[in-house]
Each structure stands twice: as C-alpha cells, then as structure tokens.
Amino acid sequence: MSVKIEKLEHNMAKLTIEVAAAEFVSAIKQAYNNNKGKISVPGFRKGKVPQQLIERMYGEGVFYEEAANILINKTYPKESADVEIEIVSNPEIDVEQIERGKDFIYTAVVAVRPEVILGAYKGIEVKKQDVLVTDEDVEKELKKEQEKNARFVDVERPAENGDNVLLDYAGTVDGVAFDGGSAENQTLTLGSGQFIPGFEEQLVGLSVGDEKDVNVTFPEQYHAEELAGKDAIFHCKIKKIQAKELPELDDDFAADVSEFDTLDEYKEDLRKKLVERREAAAKQARENEALDKLIEASVMDIPDPMVDRTVDNMYNDAARQMQSQGISMDMYLQYMGQTEESYKEQIRPQALKQIQSRLVLEEVAKSEDIEISDEKVDAEIEKMAKSYGMEADRLKEYMGEAERENMKKDMAVQEAITLIEENTKEV
Numbered sequence: 411m412s413v414k415i416e417k418l419e420h421n422m423a424k425l426t427i428e429v430a431a432a433e434f435v436s437a438i439k440q441a442y443n444n445n446k447g448k449i450s451v452p453g454f455r456k457g458k459v460p461q462q463l464i465e466r467m468y469g470e471g472v473f474y475e476e477a478a479n480i481l482i483n484k485t486y487p488k489e490s491a492d493v494e495i496e497i498v499s500n501p502e503i504d505v506e507q508i509e510r511g512k513d514f515i516y517t518a519v520v521a522v523r524p525e526v527i528l529g530a531y532k533g534i535e536v537k538k539q540d541v542l543v544t545d546e547d548v549e550k551e552l553k554k555e556q557e558k559n560a561r562f563v564d565v566e567r568p569a570e571n572g573d574n575v576l577l578d579y580a581g582t583v584d585g586v587a588f589d590g591g592s593a594e595n596q597t598l599t600l601g602s603g604q605f606i607p608g609f610e611e612q613l614v615g616l617s618v619g620d621e622k623d624v625n626v627t628f629p630e631q632y633h634a635e636e637l638a639g640k641d642a643i644f645h646c647k648i649k650k651i652q653a654k655e656l657p658e659l660d661d662d663f664a665a666d667v668s669e670f671d672t673l674d675e676y677k678e679d680l681r682k683k684l685v686e687r688r689e690a691a692a693k694q695a696r697e698n699e700a701l702d703k704l705i706e707a708s709v710m711d712i713p714d715p716m717v718d719r720t721v722d723n724m725y726n727d728a729a730r731q732m733q734s735q736g737i738s739m740d741m742y743l744q745y746m747g748q749t750e751e752s753y754k755e756q757i758r759p760q761a762l763k764q765i766q767s768r769l770v771l772e773e774v775a776k777s778e779d780i781e782i783s784d785e786k787v788d789a790e791i792e793k794m795a796k797s798y799g800m801e802a803d804r805l806k807e808y809m810g811e812a813e814r815e816n817m818k819k820d821m822a823v824q825e826a827i828t829l830i831e832e833n834t835k836e837v
Contacts, residue, residue, distance in 0.1 A: 413489050421713045425518040426506070427489050429481050434514040437477035444476065474508055481514055496523035499715035521713035526773045529707025531830050536699040538836040539692030543684045551680045555667055556659060562652035568615045569651050571601035575613060576650035583640045595649070613646065621647045633745050697831045704830065705766045712765055720761040721754050772819070774826040782818040790817060
C-alpha cells in the first residue's frame, strides 16, 4: 500500500493510492461471494456456480466494479486519515489501473484546509449598542404579560376586531368544493390575519347565529397552486363570539404570574431581565460585526468542494429537523416552491460564511494559544447532562475521544470570539 500526494491549485490535492495486486484478487473473491447466490447457470444450483465459469461467461471483469468499491471503501478512510494534509471535502474518485495480476491504483481529488492570513483581531471598531431600558419599555413588557394572561368570555353583541369567533365554513371555487376549504367549530381571532386577506373583515358586525357568504380572492403566490389567484366563496355561520378580557395590573396579577408579591417588585424583575437580554443581544451584535470585519481583513482561498460538503451537511441537518416535526424535506421544498438544487444554492453563502468564521476563529485560538483543559470539558458535559436531565457520567459513556476533541475545538473557538468581542472598540 502506498499513497502519493500531489498539491493542486486553490487548496486542492490529488491522492494516488496503490493497493497490492493480491488484495485486489481478494476483493474480486469477496465480490464473487457477495453475488454468487444471485447468478443462475443451467446445471448448477444457485450459489454453486464456480467463479471461473462466471468470469468466462460474462467476462473477466464482471466483478471488477464491485471489487474496486470494496477496496476503495476499505482503504480510503485509513489512507486519507494518515496523510499530512487536512482533508475538508468528500473525495472525487477515479480508478487509474484495474487488472488482475497488477496493483490496483486509484486517485482521490480532495479539498485541503486553507491557510489563513489573519487580519488584526484586537481593537476592531464596532457600532455602539444601545442597552438602555426605559420605563416605557418595562410597561410594554408588562402589557405583553397582561395579553398572555387574557381570557375570553362569551358576549351577546356583534363581533369586533380582537374577538374570538367560533364558526363553521364551507368554501367553493366556481361552485365546486375544494380540499381544506371546509371546517366546523373553527376558532378565529378577528384581525389576526390567520385567514385569506379580506376574510376576517367580512365577519366583523355579525352576531351569533348569523350566516354570510364571504367573497375572497386567493393570493397569486398561494402555496396550493390550483387555488392561487382564484375567486372563492365561503359560506360562514357564527356559533359563538368571545371578547378578550384583560386582568387588572395590580399586586394580585404579579402574584399570579410571578414569584413576587407586589407589582413594583415584578416590574423591577422585568426591567432586570430586559437589561440582561439587551446586553446579550449587544454582545452578539458586537461579535457578529467584529467577525465580519475580521473575515474581510483576512485572506483565505476556500475551495469549492469544501463549501459543497458544508452545504450538504446543512441540507441534511434541515431535513432531519423537518423529519422530527413530521414533515419530509420533499414536502417542505414543494410548499416553499423550491427544489433541492435551488435550496442548496440559497444556503451556499451561509455555508461559505460558516467556513470563513470557523477558519479565522481557529486561527485566533492558535495565535492566542487557547487550549481547553479536560476539566473545562467535564464542566461543559455537566451542564449538557443537566439540560438533558441525565447523569454526567452516563453522558460521558456515550462520548468517545473524538467527540471530546470536537468539544475542545468548539470551546476554543468560543473563547476566541469572546476574546475578539472583549477587545472591540465601540464607536
């Protein structure tokens, strides 16, 4: 087994991997064993046809393709891990020599981690962030909590904006009912914009028991293409009207919604939390601006296959997230009017930014000799275990050495961005 490395332009490299002829023969034998049960030849039971006979019948190279895949899958992970370059993409494989009695030779073109010429990362000028919390801000936050704790009570008057109405409706287009166009006992908040534009406004003024035909037009960009831009009629019947009733903002309200006994104490806590949120948001804004400027001031040549792999990872992460919500990625793309290709093209700039950010932050960590101790990793695992409701030792059992090393790298990167942010200059 031997590996030769040829460096190419734009942080690409070609690995030429040579595998001994004897190993290729073994791989052919394995390919034969994998397939012999599927091959039928008159006079032989399935699985009993000799390898030599199959090769005479179908050609000597009948098992070459599978044998090549066996050898590549067996040798590439180990050989690529042992080279002195850091590979950051999936390989583009080409078979150079494949013949019984000769060494098996293939090449793998890969992207290599780019070198980074780091710009100045201390003293970066960023926009000054306003974290002042006013009395008006506190009152707005208090109003939000009041709205959250509102209740709806039955009323015997015509419906108004802000009311909840319980209704039945049946929709038609050109006199024909359509999928999803009918419902019973549907609750709708008037003025919320939940339904098609123009629908809710036509229910204002109706009373319990009233029926009305509501005329609307579906938006041109409606997700159901067969309805987009079509005129529709919904026959509606109002079954209940409920008005929003807000609780009084007093000490009893504070005691009901918080751990405090008085409204003044509760408002002070709201102020404190608002300050914390704004300070955290300001810190994040400084980090983002400083990182953008550092990327702009740094030099790095990002190879396209490195971006391709990151795009694929982001796409697969999104697909898993959708699946956890019971939605397939195909359904999501169809709903959004996209294809896999257009979605990937859309997230490509984000993937590039992710790569650039990681590279410069890793370089800052290296320049500052930031190293994460095992004690820090253990402390982080303790936090993770607590958030998962697990014992820390149990979580450690699931984590191998590779996961711990990745945690160290992630924590070093986080310390690097903190260092950059703490050394910014607000202007």
